[in-house]
Amino acid sequence: MKIIQVMPDFGLAGAETMVENLSCGLVAEGHDVLVISFFELHTAITERIENRGIKIEYLGKKRGFDPSIVSKMRKIIKAYQPDVIHTHRYVLPYAFLASMGLKAKRVHTVHSVAQKEQTKVGKNINRVLFRHFNVAPVALSEEIQKTIQEVYGLPISRVPVVFNGIDLSRCIVKESYARKDTFTVLHIGRFMDVKNQELLLRSFAWFKGQYSDARLQLLGDGELKENMMQLAGQLNIADAVEFAGLQSNVYPWLHNADVFILPSKFEGMPMTLIEAMGTGLPIIASNVGGIPDMLTDQKDAVLIEPKEDCVISALELIYFDEEKRKYLGRNARDRSAVFSEKTMAKRYIDVYIDASGEEVL
Structure with a gap:
């Protein structure tokens, strides 16, 4: 054809x-x-x-x-x-x-x-x-x-x-789920209201206050990026948040992170989620749109309501439990075969x- x-x-x-x-x-x-x-x-x-x-x-x-x-x-x-x-x-x-x-x-x-x-x-x-x-x-x-x-x-x-x-051959599959000196939370998405980066920053501010080794990386660009950078400063977390801009190759970032998070208000079938799955990265994502068709809560992801307390609880779960990180990550990797x-x-x-x-x- x-x-x-x-x-x-x-x-x-x-x-x-x-x-x-x-x-x-x-x-x-x-x-x-x-x-x-x-x-x-x-x-x-x-x-x-x-x-x-x-x-x-x-x-x-x-x-x-x-x-x-x-x-x-x-x-x-x-x-x-x-x-x-x-x-x-x-x-x-x-x-x-x-x-x-x-x-x-x-x-x-x-x-x-x-x-x-x-x-x-x-x-x-x-x-x-x-x-x-x-x-x-x-x-x-x-x-x-x-x-x-x-x-x-x-x-x-x-x-x-x-x-x-x-x-899927481009994914750099995660091998270790042990926590290192820094606990890295990764988000990839355009800076726009639907992606809910404000919620993520406010939730991370509380989390960082409790766990000093936490770091947030934000990949992407968009109309709300400057606003979010200002908010990070207002929340006193600017030194723990990296605004890394657009990246032509996200796979090294995914491989080096401890958890991928997508707290969107609604979604179709986000490509970034499939990339995280293919990497074998533990995932926290909103239980909205097409995401529940991709992932099962507590099996290959932690699916949440896009609310501050839900984001914080999910981050704490992933932070403390290495076996949970390994279980979710490896199941996500297995599930990714459907999305080739x-x-x-x-x-x-x-x-x-x-x-x-x-x-x-």
Whole structure:
């Protein structure tokens, strides 16, 4: 098959990493992949994609609605003649207009709970395209599948579930769970309200006050980063919190940490969680969105309500119990096999085959 993957850009984030892994997985399965990026943003992700021999077409999109994108995409689609156009995030309306009258299957991955993924206008457009124009939505988890059914009025049978996947061979598997001189808590995520870094910092401030060897590492960037740096200062924990910025390779950070924490308000199927699982790192995560479909509380993670007392209790549990750290970490590593790049690619191939390919006039 010839498949086009369409993204707004390839900043260092979860959906972008998923498209990278899917594109590489599809090529490994013998398919031809072309990637379209609306914005001219070159990152470690685009470098890795291109190093695998996968071409990326950069469209040079302007901020706001840019109708020139439709004609640029249409030219590429007509020349490439794909069997499938697979969209992500907010690009579906552009791709749909660009492919009208052309025979290609259209698939769209919903990367978060449907209520939160799009604006009100975006949800209205998606509802029409899903219900009347043969665009096949894909959910990352059973929880997201339910939200698609609720928001778009689709039967469950029309919404396949495909788990995100990573190249597990890149993980540096944890060997020792003994506590060292420093107890390192690691968080990876964009600095935005949904990721709940304020809760994490406030919880860690109490924890650091009790356990002086604790250290918090925060990887990522975003609009709230400066606010969180100021908050760390106000809480008198700035010397124990490292704001490490965007990292093109998170695996050494995961390997060296003692626990990974993700106290989000809601989530789809976070790639960072799969990376922590593949490392064999003990995990504390909110019991929200698609996370309970990935992990089982007290078996391969500690799942919590995103509240300060819950975060603190979970940190104390992991801090004091080496056997618990080992048990959770090794079970998470075993569970990560479900979330491999190869498995994800094969499931999407099934979705592509099953999707309708009728022309939309």
